[in-house]
Amino acid sequence: MYGAAEFSRDSDFVVLASPLNLKALQGALKILKAVPVYYPELTIPYLLKGHACHFRCGARGVQGLRVDIMSKLKGCDAFGKLWGRRNRVKISGLGAVDIISLEDLVQSKKTQRDKDWFMLSRLIENDIFINEGAGSSAKISWWLAQCRVPETLARLCADYPEAARRVSARRPLLREALAGNFKKLSGLLKKEEAVERAKDLKYWFPLKKELEQLRLSRER
Incomplete structure (x- = not known):
C-alpha cells in the first residue's frame, strides 16, 4: 500500500479488543474457515496483553493464508489513536479498506x-x-x-x-x-x-x- 512491497503469505490485523468486535471477528474467521495454529487462544485478555493470535485459512481462494490478529503494537499508541490516524483505500471489488497509517506502520x-x-x-x-x-x-x-x-x-x-x-x-x-x-x-x-x-x-x-x-x- 505504501510502495515497499514484500512477498508474504500472512495478513496482519489490528483490532479493537471489545466483546462486540470479537464476536464479529469470530464470524469473519468462520467464513474464512480459519483455525488457530498456535497459542494463545483469541480472547480479549490475551489481546490486551500484547499477544498476537494466529490462524490459518482453509476457505477457497485463501487456502493457507495466515491471519495474525493483534490489538496492541509495541511502541505504538493505543488502538483508538491508531484508528484515528488510519488511511482508507478503495479496492476494486472490495470497497473501502482501512489500513494503518504509514507513521504507525514504521513504528511497528x-x-x-x-x-x-x-x-x-x-x-x-x-x-x-x-x-x-x-x-x-x-x-x-x-x-x-x-x-x-x-x-x-x-x-x-x-x-x-x-x-x-x-x-x-x-x-x-x-x-x-x-x-x-x-x-x-x-x-x-x-x-x-x-x-x-x-x-x-x-x-x-x-x-x-x-x-x-x-x-x-x-x-x-
Whole structure:
C-alpha cells in the first residue's frame, strides 16, 4: 500500500479488543474457515496483553493464508489513536479498506528482525521520494525523525536546516548530519537501531515466556 512491497503469505490485523468486535471477528474467521495454529487462544485478555493470535485459512481462494490478529503494537499508541490516524483505500471489488497509517506502520517495524529494519527504511525512503518538495512541516519533521539512510538524512538536513535543528532536540544524531559527518552519523544510526532492538526484546520476553508456559500446560 505504501510502495515497499514484500512477498508474504500472512495478513496482519489490528483490532479493537471489545466483546462486540470479537464476536464479529469470530464470524469473519468462520467464513474464512480459519483455525488457530498456535497459542494463545483469541480472547480479549490475551489481546490486551500484547499477544498476537494466529490462524490459518482453509476457505477457497485463501487456502493457507495466515491471519495474525493483534490489538496492541509495541511502541505504538493505543488502538483508538491508531484508528484515528488510519488511511482508507478503495479496492476494486472490495470497497473501502482501512489500513494503518504509514507513521504507525514504521513504528511497528522497529523489532529485532533484520527484514523489518530493511522494510521500514524502504517505506521512509519511498515516502520521501514521492512527497519531497510537497511535504508539510509535520511530514518533513517525521522524515528527519525517522530516516535511516545517512546520505538521505544529510540531504534532508541541507534542504530543511531549521526543521533539522528543531528535531535534533529529540534526535541528537541530526547534528552530525547537519555537519556532514557521515562516519559518525552511520555509527549513531546503528546505536539507535540497537536501542530499539533491545526494547523489542524486553517487550516480548514476558509474552514469550507466557506462551511457553501455555504450550507446556497443554502438553501435560
